[in-house]
Amino acid sequence: MTDQGGVLRAQTPADRPRLARLVAAALPTSSSPPISGTTTLHRGALLPRFVVHVKPVGGGQQGYGARRAAVLVLVAEPGRPPCIDPGLVAATLGLTPGESQVAVWVAEGWTVREMAVATGRTDKAIRWHLQQIYHKQGISRQADLVRLVLSLATIA
The missing domain is CATH 1.10.10.10 (Winged helix-like DNA-binding domain superfamily/Winged helix DNA-binding domain)
Incomplete structure (x- = not known):
């Protein structure tokens, strides 16, 4: 996943529309409330997929590509040991x-x-x-x- 001008983009073309729909659904619009969602994204042939959670956050501007934070994206990496303090x-x-x-x-x-x-x-x-x-x-x-x-x- 990359950040291109404030817009998240999945690495593989097959994952890009799914990630874009998920982020768009988490953005507030005049016609529908924002909703959270989860998907998986490809990482490589031998690695488990990333788990991506997208949640709306308050105070963001409307529209995809907004300059302020409008959604929280949390990426979980299966198999990575947890960091416990x-x-x-x-x-x-x-x-x-x-x-x-x-x-x-x-x-x-x-x-x-x-x-x-x-x-x-x-x-x-x-x-x-x-x-x-x-x-x-x-x-x-x-x-x-x-x-x-x-x-x-x-x-x-």
Whole structure:
């Protein structure tokens, strides 16, 4: 995807009309309210497609090619690891720095053994941190912790 004079353009000709329709639908007009939408765009033969979300934003000028922001376009890259800030996790979930780092590592797929080696602690100490996290969050499953932490991932 490229920005040409303030207008987004899909890389491949087959994707261009779909992206243009999606962006146009998110722009306010006198005849219809703006609507959000999602599509996928081609990236290359061996790569998964980009997921593109388009949402209207207030205060933009009407018309495609407007000079002020009228829509928000968020591009998700499947397979890209999430960017998770342990400080944000600690502040949001009320965790200690050590607990938040363990929570982030769990969300990133680390094993208890890998965390223990990385911190110079025992498996038992890492499991204790996990129990503290579960207790503080009122959860009992690792999947719930992963979902919670991933919901705090930042846009990179």
